[in-house]
Amino acid sequence: DAKTTQPPSMDCAEGRAANLPCNHSTISGNEYVYWYRQIHSQGPQYIIHGLKNNETNEMASLIITEDRKSSTLILPHATLRDTAVYYCIVASLYNQGGKLIFGQGTELSVKP
Amino acid sequence: DADVTQTPRNRITKTGKRIMLECSQTKGHDRMYWYRQDPGLGLRLIYYSFDVKDINKGEISDGYSVSRQAQAKFSLSLESAIPNQTALYFCATSDSPEETQYFGPGTRLLVL
Numbered sequence: 001d002a003k004t005t006q007p008p009s010m011d012c013a014e015g016r017a018a019n020l021p022c023n024h025s026t027i028s029g030n031e032y033v034y035w036y037r038q039i040h041s042q043g044p045q046y047i048i049h050g051l052k053n054n055e056t057n058e059m060a061s062l063i064i065t066e067d068r069k070s071s072t073l074i075l076p077h078a079t080l081r082d083t084a085v086y087y088c089i090v091a092s093l094y095n096q097g098g099k100l101i102f103g104q105g106t107e108l109s110v111k112p
Numbered sequence: 113d114a115d116v117t118q119t120p121r122n123r124i125t126k127t128g129k130r131i132m133l134e135c136s137q138t139k140g141h142d143r144m145y146w147y148r149q150d151p152g153l154g155l156r157l158i159y160y161s162f163d164v165k166d167i168n169k170g171e172i173s174d175g176y177s178v179s180r181q182a183q184a185k186f187s188l189s190l191e192s193a194i195p196n197q198t199a200l201y202f203c204a205t206s207d208s209p210e211e212t213q214y215f216g217p218g219t220r221l222l223v224l
Binding site: 041042044046049087099103104105 | 147153157214215217218220
């Protein structure tokens with residue numbers, strides 16, 4: 001499995017964009033980048049995923065560098081409810097039978 | 113109603129007791145997963161099932177067993193609970209390897 005590196009914690013002001021980085025320098029060609037978040041011991045929640053191209057949905061945007069060795073999750077207008085631990089996961093789920101391997105994530109604190 | 117439910121939500125038991133955690137889903141997904149989470153750590157996969165007849169061990173299956181009673185139900189058993197099995201347990205479902213996983217609310221287990 002490709003490993004990911006994320007900062008352990010970040011702060012963001014409410015209403016501002018939150019940019020969460022993830023390094024995955026050993027990612028292989030068939031591996032996707034997935035982002036999940038976990039709000040205070042609730043079940044993890046899927047945010048977004050991508051392979052090569054940048055992706056956007058109603059929750060966030062995912063920017064993947066051209067060499068695919070790193071990515072950034074962007075929450076465009078962070079709110080207090082976005083305070084959570086954010087997990088960047090790199091996986092070729094088809095080859096792994098759908099297993100997600102969670103690291104320690106980034107604890108994002110959105111402050112008023 | 114929640115798509116993925118777990119019972120019980122909280123449980124206290126004693127060392128050596130048998131305990132079963134149950135997971136039900138109404139999403140119609142074939143794939144189901146059990147994870148555990150220890151304080152300050154990410155999730156670790158215990159068992160996963162692709163359909164009723166297909167069950168696979170995850171990273172940390174020792175001390176656990178599972179039963180897939182139906183497409184919608186996946187139970188996790190601790191045959192003889194021990195204190196280091198104190199953790200937060202999550203069930204998840206998905207529709208295919210590439211798709212997102214949907215998590216239940218979790219079961220908080222304390223083994224004394």
